Amino acid sequence: MIEFDHVTRRYGDKVAVSELTLEIPRGELFAFLGPNGAGKTTTIKLIVGLLRPSSGSIRLCGHDVTGGGRAANRLLGYVPDVPYLYDKLTGREFLQFIAEMYGLDRRATTEKIAEQVDTFGLHDFVDDLTESYSHGMKQRLAFAAALLHDPKVLVIDEPMVGLDPRSVRLIKDLLRAKSAAGQTTFMSTHLLAIAEEIADRVGIVDQGQLKFLGTIDQLREALSSNEQSLEQLYLSFTAAPADADASSTRADALPAWAQQEPIE
Amino acid sequence: MSDAAQALPISLPHQAPDEPPELSYNAEARLLWWVRGRTVAASLNQVLATARLRASLVVVLSVLFWYGLFRLFVGGFDFLHLAIGHDATYDQTVQAIYNVFFASLMMMLLLSSGIILYGGLYCSDEAEFLLTTPIRPERIVLHKFQEAIVFSSWGFLLLGSPMLVAYGLHANAPWYYFALLPVFMGAFVYIPGGAGAIICMVFIHQLARMKRHFVVLTSLAVGVATLLFGWSLLGRTEGDLLTPVWFQEMLSRLQFSEHRFLPSWWLSAGLLEAAHNRTTPAGRASWAESLLFLSLLISNALFFRVLAVAVGARIYRASYSELRTDRTRRQPRPGFWLDRLVMKLPLLAAPMRLLIVKDLRLFRRDPVQWSQFLIFFGLLTLYFANIRRFSYDVNYTAWVNMISFLNLAVVGLILSTFTTRFIFPMLSLEGRRFWILCMLPVRREAILWSKFLFAAAGATLPCCGLILLSDLMLGISSLVLVIHQLTCVLLCVGLAGIAVGLGAKMPDLREESPSKIAAGFGGTLSLVVSAFYIIVVVLLTALPSHFYVATEQLDVRPAWVPAWLIAGTLAACAVGAVATVVPMRMGLSAFRKLEF
Numbered sequence: 001m002i003e004f005d006h007v008t009r010r011y012g013d014k015v016a017v018s019e020l021t022l023e024i025p026r027g028e029l030f031a032f033l034g035p036n037g038a039g040k041t042t043t044i045k046l047i048v049g050l051l052r053p054s055s056g057s058i059r060l061c062g063h064d065v066t067g068g069g070r071a072a073n074r075l076l077g078y079v080p081d082v083p084y085l086y087d088k089l090t091g092r093e094f095l096q097f098i099a100e101m102y103g104l105d106r107r108a109t110t111e112k113i114a115e116q117v118d119t120f121g122l123h124d125f126v127d128d129l130t131e132s133y134s135h136g137m138k139q140r141l142a143f144a145a146a147l148l149h150d151p152k153v154l155v156i157d158e159p160m161v162g163l164d165p166r167s168v169r170l171i172k173d174l175l176r177a178k179s180a181a182g183q184t185t186f187m188s189t190h191l192l193a194i195a196e197e198i199a200d201r202v203g204i205v206d207q208g209q210l211k212f213l214g215t216i217d218q219l220r221e222a223l224s225s226n227e228q229s230l231e232q233l234y235l236s237f238t239a240a241p242a243d244a245d246a247s248s249t250r251a252d253a254l255p256a257w258a259q260q261e262p263i264e
Numbered sequence: 265m266s267d268a269a270q271a272l273p274i275s276l277p278h279q280a281p282d283e284p285p286e287l288s289y290n291a292e293a294r295l296l297w298w299v300r301g302r303t304v305a306a307s308l309n310q311v312l313a314t315a316r317l318r319a320s321l322v323v324v325l326s327v328l329f330w331y332g333l334f335r336l337f338v339g340g341f342d343f344l345h346l347a348i349g350h351d352a353t354y355d356q357t358v359q360a361i362y363n364v365f366f367a368s369l370m371m372m373l374l375l376s377s378g379i380i381l382y383g384g385l386y387c388s389d390e391a392e393f394l395l396t397t398p399i400r401p402e403r404i405v406l407h408k409f410q411e412a413i414v415f416s417s418w419g420f421l422l423l424g425s426p427m428l429v430a431y432g433l434h435a436n437a438p439w440y441y442f443a444l445l446p447v448f449m450g451a452f453v454y455i456p457g458g459a460g461a462i463i464c465m466v467f468i469h470q471l472a473r474m475k476r477h478f479v480v481l482t483s484l485a486v487g488v489a490t491l492l493f494g495w496s497l498l499g500r501t502e503g504d505l506l507t508p509v510w511f512q513e514m515l516s517r518l519q520f521s522e523h524r525f526l527p528s529w530w531l532s533a534g535l536l537e538a539a540h541n542r543t544t545p546a547g548r549a550s551w552a553e554s555l556l557f558l559s560l561l562i563s564n565a566l567f568f569r570v571l572a573v574a575v576g577a578r579i580y581r582a583s584y585s586e587l588r589t590d591r592t593r594r595q596p597r598p599g600f601w602l603d604r605l606v607m608k609l610p611l612l613a614a615p616m617r618l619l620i621v622k623d624l625r626l627f628r629r630d631p632v633q634w635s636q637f638l639i640f641f642g643l644l645t646l647y648f649a650n651i652r653r654f655s656y657d658v659n660y661t662a663w664v665n666m667i668s669f670l671n672l673a674v675v676g677l678i679l680s681t682f683t684t685r686f687i688f689p690m691l692s693l694e695g696r697r698f699w700i701l702c703m704l705p706v707r708r709e710a711i712l713w714s715k716f717l718f719a720a721a722g723a724t725l726p727c728c729g730l731i732l733l734s735d736l737m738l739g740i741s742s743l744v745l746v747i748h749q750l751t752c753v754l755l756c757v758g759l760a761g762i763a764v765g766l767g768a769k770m771p772d773l774r775e776e777s778p779s780k781i782a783a784g785f786g787g788t789l790s791l792v793v794s795a796f797y798i799i800v801v802v803l804l805t806a807l808p809s810h811f812y813v814a815t816e817q818l819d820v821r822p823a824w825v826p827a828w829l830i831a832g833t834l835a836a837c838a839v840g841a842v843a844t845v846v847p848m849r850m851g852l853s854a855f856r857k858l859e860f
Contacts, residue, residue, distance in 0.1 A: 011589045045588075048396045052585040074286070074398040084393035086299060087774050088306035100295055101397055103285035129306060131774050 001026045001153060001184040002047065007056035009042055016042040018208040024186060029179040031199035032188040033234060039208040040188040044157050047186060048078045061152055074102065077151035081158040083142030087131035091122055091141050094130060095148060102149035116144035135162035143171065154178065156187045160194060172198050192234055204234060292403045311785060322785045325792040330426055337430035358431065359536055363521035366528035369420055370456045375639055376416040378460030379632050380779055384408035385580065386468060386587050389776060395584065405576030409461050415779045417453040424449065428535065437539035440551060444538050444558065448531055451561035455527045458568025462575050469583035527564060530557045615706040619714035633686050640678050641726055648734040664738050665813045669806035671734045672748055673798060675727050676755045680794035683763035687719040688790045689781035692771045712768055712855050716848065719760035728752050744809050747833060751805045754840035759794050765847025766790045768855040797843045801836045808832040
């Protein structure tokens, strides 16, 4: 569904994403973890077509994203960390705009908008101008817009930022349900607990390099074998250079699968 | 809200979710126009619901401003006709003025549309959002290009339309001259706008591949070529000022603007043909000749539109990615000398100095701001540095004095466009970061005063320098020079007060585009008030000083002349104080109550 083939993206001399080779199959909920500046958002911008790889290629449902990506974008739903909404449109008008952009007809638009308004609890404010929304309300509307056309792939950058606990629960349940229905989700997050709770597989990235790739079960296995918390495990993969010796000792203690293992 | 009322203008057959349909090119256009229409309608509704008085004031002031310009141009054309006398020479003169005016405007539109489009395509959140959707990149380019055309040409429409209407009335032009005016102007602005858009995208696309020294060398070469061009234009004239010889020489020197390949020439020739009901030397009716020029303009406008769209389709996405990942040119210079200088300024509290340094850094790191500043003030420097080459005779001291005041007014008017475009939106642009400022351990007044000081000092230094250069080149008396410097300081301080004060009084904290903030109601009001202020201050000092200089040759100067000079200067100081204090007080009061 999403295929990275030796993808590298440089910012001048700095390598933001290095030789990323990764395949995320249909229906998988993949969590991308890493510290600030690790390359998570760059990877997401590469998927949604905002940036182009310096080398390598990305395919989304078989469509090459690097060459232009419009065909891929039609299959994609994207929720950025700070969603863009037209201030002078109401929430409903924004949803109509998105529905028309993805080619939904009038009847389907009405049905889908009603469904999303129910799902995300937008009733109270959907007919107000979006400029009056709080961050959480904007985030909920952005989720509703991203899921409106039933995308095959959902890409989310920091999904839970600014959401209240009820909305967080709602999003978690929704993502699991969508995943079960065959939707592929690529999610970047800082919140280890969320990745642990809902992700099928996690990738830990640091300084542009994929340091760990595995399922949650494999992660749990590593956790029990090393008697480390998930947080400690994460920190050991993303240690600062000064801590490299100490962390490498801990990383070496992990099973072989838990170290970087690019998928062919 | 009923569904029918909200229905979008597009209807597509329902397709299976796994086969998402592709929106047609026209459907994309209608969709984006629908968004634009809804945005404008919502903004108008808001203004009418919450700020009717303010909106009415802005409309009335704008109409008054337009009418004032119109009367000025009517008077100008009457004077020109009277002074020249001969109809054919008058027509030739008007054509020469039009050619130069539209050629200069063409260059300005090319630059400003390119710079505005850079902001719209490469720095705006909307463009980033649209690039993640299935909308074609060329449609995004066209969407932003149309915006850039509007934002870059509204000044042209505001200044050009009263002049063209005044000429039409003065020349007793037939009705179709007035009907064709907006079509001519619209077609014309599309050409430099389209060229600016293409240059902008190609430049950004190539920027990442170009070596730094190549960029520097190319910029230097362009600068030298501009200087040489300016030198050739302003070379020494052989005849005395305003004599037939001088006049012919000036016309021949400006002949470049009559080049048949220039769209500005097509525009001036087309408009002048439309204004006269006669038969051309080619035997065609002048209205037919005018339509010929209009067709030429429209076909070229469409050509540039198609070319801009084609270039956008080919390179926009790639150039966006390249620019966003090109970090080699973004290394800020730590410890810049100007920052260190500001940090050592006495009498200013430390937080105030820090706030000024912050604004200085933002200005330096925003090429849209400093490039426009450099271009316009660079052109003025070029003009002032060569002004002596016009060979003014000492007998024309009154003329020289008038020109020196006109130069002062021009500097003020250009400065007012900058204060409206860049200073007025400063507070609004704090936007999401506004809470940081308000949480700082400083009084809110300090924030506003820091912006005022930044604007006033940033304007005074280059403007006073320019006026000093102009005066030295013109060789005017030291008394007038001192009055000019005082007037210039008054203009800079007053314009800074108007822009900062009104910017705080009417902030738009949600808008991220400075050009949209400047083009809004508050920005328009700021521009209109600034223009009135400049006219009043310059007239208050220019008229008495004109009489003072004119009576220098007399044996006994009438006693009222120096008294008027002193009274005029004092009155200008009083107007300057009012223009600074009143908007700042209004701004401070509103800023204290502002919630975030």
